[in-house]
Amino acid sequence: MLRSLALISISVGPCSCASSNRGDGQTSARFECGSSRTGSWVVFDPPAGFPSGVAPDTMVPLPQGVVAWNANRETQAYILPNGSSEWEYLTDPPVRKGAANVGLGGSILLGMGRDGDTMTNEIHIFDQEWRESSPNFSFSARSNAWAFRVSDSEVVFFGGLNYEGIDDRYSGKVNTLNDGAIFDLRDDSWSPISGDNPLLDPGIPNQSAGALGEARLFVWGSDAITSLSSGAIYDLESRSWSKISSVGAPSPRHHHAAFYALGDFFVQGGSGFDDLWRYDPDDDVWSRIATKNSGASGVALPGDRLLLTGGNCGSGVIYDPSEDSTVTLTLNSGLLVSTRQISGQEGVWFFAGLDHSEEDDRIHFLKL
Numbered sequence: 076m077l078r079s080l081a082l083i084s085i086s087v088g089p090c091s092c093a094s095s096n097r098g099d100g101q102t103s104a105r106f107e108c109g110s111s112r113t114g115s116w117v118v119f120d121p122p123a124g125f126p127s128g129v130a131p132d133t134m135v136p137l138p139q140g141v142v143a144w145n146a147n148r149e150t151q152a153y154i155l156p157n158g159s160s161e162w163e164y165l166t167d168p169p170v171r172k173g174a175a176n177v178g179l180g181g182s183i184l185l186g187m188g189r190d191g192d193t194m195t196n197e198i199h200i201f202d203q204e205w206r207e208s209s210p211n212f213s214f215s216a217r218s219n220a221w222a223f224r225v226s227d228s229e230v231v232f233f234g235g236l237n238y239e240g241i242d243d244r245y246s247g248k249v250n251t252l253n254d255g256a257i258f259d260l261r262d263d264s265w266s267p268i269s270g271d272n273p274l275l276d277p278g279i280p281n282q283s284a285g286a287l288g289e290a291r292l293f294v295w296g297s298d299a300i301t302s303l304s305s306g307a308i309y310d311l312e313s314r315s316w317s318k319i320s321s322v323g324a325p326s327p328r329h330h331h332a333a334f335y336a337l338g339d340f341f342v343q344g345g346s347g348f349d350d351l352w353r354y355d356p357d358d359d360v361w362s363r364i365a366t367k368n369s370g371a372s373g374v375a376l377p378g379d380r381l382l383l384t385g386g387n388c389g390s391g392v393i394y395d396p397s398e399d400s401t402v403t404l405t406l407n408s409g410l411l412v413s414t415r416q417i418s419g420q421e422g423v424w425f426f427a428g429l430d431h432s433e434e435d436d437r438i439h440f441l442k443l
Contacts, residue, residue, distance in 0.1 A: 173218030288335030
């Protein structure tokens with residue numbers, strides 16, 4: 076059910092975000108806040124079929140609408156069709172905790188994940204009904220892999236975690252993975268991410284955060300507990316790897332976000348960081364963009380903009396790299412930095428958040 080339309084407008088105003096030195100000789104660029112860009116919030120109750128107080132932890136945007144369910148609570152999946160305020164039952168998704176998910180055309184792909192205590196390496200594909208597909212080469216079972224849409228028919232699965240002696244508390248040994256595979260929906264075919272992967276070096280043991288742009292897979296830092304300041308780029312056309320320069324690179328970190336916009340890759344935040352970095356893959360050069368304006372998480376927006384949340388300059392900003400400018404926004408009531416976000420056709424969905432230390436089962440849409 077729709078709770079409110081145009082509930083809160085984006086708060087646009089000045090920011091006191093001057094240049095600052097982070098202590099390593101590199102000074103952040105100063106940029107102005109404030110713009111005429113506006114937006115509005117739309118707040119939805121979760122689907123009526125969800126258990127009381129349960130928020131979706133999985134949302135997938137499709138051309139025909141957005142699909143939501145809770146993989147950890149094994150709920151049914153519902154779709155909110157474009158232009159509608161009412162959820163409609165769609166399907167009963169397979170039980171796959173920690174599965175990578177992506178919308179490909181009008182289909183939903185669930186990659187790998189955990190069924191109870193068992194890790195899997197197959198994917199589940201939904202297009203009117205579910206079917207399975209497995210790699211025809213050695214590819215470790217895993218959960219928490221990355222999924223990147225390459226085209227209307229291809230997706231890259233990369234990285235992930237494999238647990239030994241896993242239980243509901245994720246105890247036991249954790250193996251981080253730095254390999255990947257490409258799946259083609261047209262004929263359900265698989266191909267490995269080949270070449271001499273520098274991320275498999277003993278000195279770079281951890282899974283990295285990633286982004287995809289211009290047929291290049293960018294992986295940098297760590298998505299595990301160990302902080303790293305290293306990474307590599309995989310060229311999907313030449314099927315080759317190249318190391319990313321460590322000169323002028325961001326400080327070692329983990330649990331950061333990565334984006335692609337305007338031909339470059341961006342590294343955002345991370346555990347203990349709120350800065351934003353830009354990497355030029357053609358010249359192999361890093362540059363620092365901002366401090367105190369950006370948060371610990373965010374998503375890429377249509378129009379090559381970035382939404383960064385959880386920072387110290389307001390509750391978040393929309394950053395436009397082409398103009399080096401930001402718009403400060405105030406998050407809707409109850410939304411904290413723990414909220415997950417996905418970018419849709421006209422805005423951003425916020426879900427599975429925390430509202431004053433309580434689970435927030437509402438779904439918030441920021442229409443831009």
